[in-house]
Amino acid sequence: MERIENNINNVVNNIRNACLKAGRNPDEVKLIAVTKTIDVDTINCALKTGITDIGENKVQEIIVKYDKIQYKPKWHLIGHLQTNKVKYIIDKVDLIHSLDSLRLAKEINKRAKRIERVMDVLIQINIADDEDKFGIGYDELDDFIKDMSEFENIRVQGLMTIVPYVKNSEEVRPYFREMKGIFDSLKNSNYNNINMNYLSMGMTNDYTVAVEEGSNMVRIGTGIFGQRDYSKK
Template sequence: MTQFAERITEIQQRIELACSRVGRDPKEVEVVAVTKYVDTETTKQVLESGCLHIGESRVQHAVPKWNQLGDKGTWHFIGHLQRNKAKEVVGRFEYFHALESLQLAAELEKRCAAGNHKMKCFLQVNVSGEKTKFGISPVELNDFVRSMANFSHIELVGLMTMAPNTPNREEVRPIFRELRDLQRELQRQKFAVPHLSMGMSQDFEIAIEEGATFVRLGSVLVGTSS
């Protein structure tokens, strides 16, 4: 068993324990292996070890990897995206986790329509209110979701947030819980937002306890360098 297969097995056990604590089915949780800090060969090894969701956040590094490995697994763009880089992401990445403006949504829609592509998007919500983080504020969420009805090639599939980096993991629980509450309020209004992308290496178990369906794991799974 490779080092990555061993890590995947260990992480799956931790996911199962987190789910058991709150009565969830572990099959509801997908692991996105964040490979932005490792090279193409290491990314290939991660895919071959059984982790079929790959997360990248830098266009200049992600595109060469996709060109070699794009036929393997499901690719997620998980980082901040400038509008002038949208053309590089469309057609390569099935999921985009960091939609934060209608201008970017319009650019993605235009690029998708031109190539007859579809893209599944998460709205990034800055629940914590940190100025260093991207994302819309919770009060903007309803209007933003309503505006998404204007786009036919990009599909809203959920919400995403990033919690503060703190040594006390329990401090992030209210952040994840608020995103789940925002999701439930949208669902109450009949908006289809089935997924929550939240939780990283240091806090993914808490995120799962609070409803995450996608967790983005870098250091605990892939490492931080090639």
């Protein structure tokens, strides 16, 4: 537990320093602990130290862990979401980060309507046109936003992106800067159900650069829990 607490403190300090460098208020940035492959006891330790939000990549892990997690965190679905899995998490997660298709939006809206809730989502943008990443292209965004404004049980709360992994995080700074520009331009849109409250970008390798460029939601796994042991999945 001490190791995790130290790691969390280190991440928080790095976020604070990045904010100060950029002239921002550190309180603006939400830290999401990414708990992919992490066991329930370890997650509960992190929550005990003050973590309030956890992010899972896979629906199956949310289902397995949901009733075993203490301290009632906010749940974030941050990985690619298949339409046939929406029904399993629609009543569990607080924010879906990975809305990337009209087909998925229709399913989320349908399932949310059935349980009489409005589902908060982020639109995932493939800002680097990376073939290995999900997300819509920038050239599709205007039409996609218009489509999203028609759904009564979806509320767009912002944008998300995953940039390519590089050793030198300075190389991805232009992508983060471009995302912030898109985010800011959409703040003035007058579409129904479209809000720009969250810009989710930045992971363990590049979150300080992301924060310097305007991210207000970072997703940190390795930086908190250490390298994952995928043999325990």
